[in-house]
Amino acid sequence: MNLTKHQTLHGPRWARDGCDLPAALDLSALLAMPRDNLAKLLETLPAGAAAQGEILPPIDPMQEVWACGVTYQRSRDARQAESQSANVYERVYQAERPEVFLKAIGWRVVGPASPVRVRRDSRWMVPEPEMVLVVNSQGEIVGYCAGNDMSSRDIEGENPLYIPQAKIFDGACALGPSIRLADPAALRDLPVHLMIRRAGEVCFEGRTRTSQMARRLEELVAYILRELTFPHGLFIMTGTGIVPPDNFTLAPGDLVRVEIGELVLENEVAS
Numbered sequence: 675m676n677l678t679k680h681q682t683l684h685g686p687r688w689a690r691d692g693c694d695l696p697a698a699l700d701l702s703a704l705l706a707m708p709r710d711n712l713a714k715l716l717e718t719l720p721a722g723a724a725a726q727g728e729i730l731p732p733i734d735p736m737q738e739v740w741a742c743g744v745t746y747q748r749s750r751d752a753r754q755a756e757s758q759s760a761n762v763y764e765r766v767y768q769a770e771r772p773e774v775f776l777k778a779i780g781w782r783v784v785g786p787a788s789p790v791r792v793r794r795d796s797r798w799m800v801p802e803p804e805m806v807l808v809v810n811s812q813g814e815i816v817g818y819c820a821g822n823d824m825s826s827r828d829i830e831g832e833n834p835l836y837i838p839q840a841k842i843f844d845g846a847c848a849l850g851p852s853i854r855l856a857d858p859a860a861l862r863d864l865p866v867h868l869m870i871r872r873a874g875e876v877c878f879e880g881r882t883r884t885s886q887m888a889r890r891l892e893e894l895v896a897y898i899l900r901e902l903t904f905p906h907g908l909f910i911m912t913g914t915g916i917v918p919p920d921n922f923t924l925a926p927g928d929l930v931r932v933e934i935g936e937l938v939l940e941n942e943v944a945s
Contacts, residue, residue, distance in 0.1 A: 675716060676852040677704075677817075679734075679785075680727040686734075687725070694722035701734040705907025709814040713855065731785030732819055732853045736906040739783060739806070739847055741823055742894050743773035743837075745887050745913030772889055774898050775837060777823065777911055778847035789944035791845030792924050796826035799924045802914035803868040803932040805861065805884050807891060808853050810907050813899045815891060817855040818864075820932045820939035821911050822848040848932075849909065850939045858891055867933040868916045870924070878922055882915035 678689050679701075688695045688704075696719070704712055733739070744766045766773045784790060792799040806821035823841065830840035863885040870878040894910055924930075926945035931938065 675713075675855045677701075677732060677855070678725065678852040679730040679732050680725050681730055682727045686730055687727075689722070689725035690716055690719070692725050694725050695719065696722070701732075702736055702906040705737075705808075705810040705816070706905070707810065708812055709810060709816050712810070712816060716855070728787050729785060729851055730787075731783040731849045732851070733780045733783050733849055733909060734906070735779070735781040737780045737908055738776060738904065739778040739780070739849070739909040739911065740898050741775055741777040741804075741841070741911040742889070742913045743775070745772065745889050745894075746882065746915035747886070747888065767888065772894060772897055774894070775841070777841060782844070782847060784845055784848045784941065786848075786850040786939055786941065788848075788941065789845060790822060790824050790848050790930065790941045791843065791944045792824070792926070793826050793829070793843055796829055796840075797923065798828040798831075799824065799826055800918050800922065801825075801868065801870070801924065801930045801932070803866055803916055803934070804911045804914050805864060805866065805934045806849060807861070807895065807910040807912060808907070809895055809904070809910060811903075811905050813895055815858040815861070815895060817853050818861055818934065818937075819849050819853050819909070820851070820934040820937040821909075822930060822932050822939060822941060823911050823914065824848070845944060848939060848941045851937060854935065854937055861891060861935075864935040865933070866915065867931075869931040869933075870918070871929040871931070872925065872927070877928075878918045880916035880918070884912070886915050887912060
């Protein structure tokens with residue numbers, strides 16, 4: 675079952691498998707429910723009219739997007755290679771406590787119809803394809819979406835304390851095209867595919883699987899929820915296992931395609 679958000683003449687509206695949900699049901703209301711109750715509600719609601727309008731990012735303004743770093747060995751290796759403090763990333767990869775940080779609040783997120791951006795003060799920008807967990811207010815994983823965590827490798831590599839500038843800027847967080855409801859067990863071995871096209875030609879392609887992640891999904895959720903409450907639910911980017919080579923940087927006009935399981939998210943890089 676997929677939840678999508680559409681821009682209609684009367685404002686944003688959520689849909690289930692292409693059919694409108696009641697206008698009163700926003701994502702905060704849905705993520706306030708226990709996982710089993712949410713599934714039962716969505717299964718029993720009658721089908722509404724066919725959803726119309728541009729597909730928006732599958733998030734509302736009140737939700738936050740958090741991100742987890744160095745959860746794959748490939749990410750650890752890349753961070754070590756770029757950094758002037760390389761041992762920091764080995765320590766994070768091996769540590770009990772994961773690296774987590776706030777990536778975006780809901781209104782900053784872009785969807786499949788909007789461009790992502792590169793920082794003007796960065797010389798080395800890459801996309802990071804990530805499975806994004808959708809978590810309800812009780813801390814239960816209810817599903818996932820595809821995500822692109824745009825990142826500046828030169829800014830982060832200069833100093834790990836610069837990670838907010840490397841990771842957080844306009845057009846840096848893309849989610850979509852929908853929320854796919856799923857049992858957490860089904861998310862542990864999903865295929866992840868990144869393809870970047872430039873002038874119509876593939877200039878980079880990579881694949882991995884979520885089973886290559888060094889940490890359990892429930893562990894990432896639990897650490898973020900230790901001292902934080904999320905009454906509207908939250909989204910968690912789980913890290914990347916695909917990193918383009920060191921001589922690659924994104925350019926305006928590139929088309930970034932992220933596939934996570936059955937979901938496909940495409941964004942053009944803004945000029």
